[in-house]
Amino acid sequence: MPIRRPQPFCFLLVPILLSAALLGTGCEESPTGRKQVTLVPEAQMSALGERSFAELLRTLPLNDDPDVRAYVGCVAEALVDALPQPHGRWSIAVFDDPTPNAFALPGGKIGVHAGMLHVARTPDQLAAVIAHEIAHVLADHSNERLTQELAVQGGLMLVDLFAEEPGSLKHEVLRGALGLGAEYGLLLPYSRTHEREADRIGRDLMAQAGFDPRASVTLWRNMAAAGGGQPPAFLSTHPSHDNRMQELDADMEQAVEIYRQARATGREPACSPP
Template identity: 90%
Template sequence: MPTRRPHPLRVLLVPLLLSAALLGTGCEESPTGRKQIALVPDAQMTALGEQGFAELLRSLPLNDDPDVRAYVGCVAEALVDALPQPHGRWSIAVFDDPTPNAFALPGGKIGVHIGMLQVARTPDQLAAVIAHEIAHVLADHSNERLTQELAVQGGLMLVDLFAEEPGSLKHEVLRGALGIGAEYGLLLPYSRTHEREADRIGRDLMAQAGFNPRASVMLWRNMAAAGGGQPLAFLSTHPTHDTRMNELAEGMDQAVVVYRQARAAGRTPACALP
């Protein structure tokens, strides 16, 4: 049986992608000043976000309680209003799903599961959740993660391309080792970095919007109580609850100053619990 070779266009894409990654190192910074590589065009990320949000709207039931929708919308809109201008229009949906979850997608899409209201029990705590998800978008984390995954796939393609004995045990062991090394040495640590960064950016955003940033620590206390045990931090894409609370507390004094300034300037969101 003839050996299957990669498509010529894919072979060309690999060195171009890896070269672009190397050339782009240090050229971009996240809102916290962290160096990052995000190579996917913004227009494409927006299209992906819109496509994903549309699919969720088709596949998941929406909550039909007008009080719940008004409450979540009030919190989300107060946060969006605090974003740097121009921030564009954001769409907000409340899904009738009991799992405590929320997300934000490129292109200005916010989704909140109704189950999150059982954990985020106050407007300030809900603001901490939504601000955290918005922060992922502000920091271009989806783009960065997609770029990393494309780079990993490019590395695996190179292993296949230059293998002396394609399909041999040696080749498969090398390929598997590269995949595992990429997952635990690159993708998961970056995910933890993203989560920590989103915690910090989200805490500061909620303060700028007039929500009490101290609620971010209380939120994770609630999450810890609701979630029970969780994986070791090394094998998890999320920091432990204790780690998150400690790191959020580190910059809390300055966040409280920003919060008080926002309130004094008239940012006093009045979002009524349903």
């Protein structure tokens, strides 16, 4: 009796079932109403964020200036207080790194490099940075990005599975072309979408916390001056500085009104730069 070789579908069924069992499915809307697909359960994203943050705390030096830590903490806490309830506990760390950078991770983790204070020169500008990073978490961007990367890996697996000559030059060229096409056709455009979305959500969040949203435009002007040249916007994961400033300024009136209402209700963060 001849031995029947398993059909490709049988090989595909295993990872599909495993993915469904481990990740589930999810078609959601971002805070701006944009449709997004997020497959990783929230608890797993939080666990990933907590592990990553713990590793950073273990391996990177923390800033030891109490005035710097108090200042960054004041701005971050004012923003967290403006989040919809329940927002859980957020942890804030200032790393002794001269590069102008900041991040927020699932699970309520915020990190700011001390070098950011040379670019974000006022409490309002620092609020624009931290609010932008918090917005990435609020919009579940890391989950969406991870889901996209899982999809790309699935496409690469298909190329390997159906390759006529695995390991051949033709196979490697095809695999490389798919990876490049996925990067510039899917991942980078979505990254730019994420950045624009985080800009808008972050600007409104800082306004709700009582920080002047107009400082977000000034911040990116400072970043442009500090960063020098950068790749063209269509090949970058971030919009160009000019594009960012134009888009942030486009509906600034509405954000300023949110800011004025927040101040009228007593949201007046008193954060003093060191």
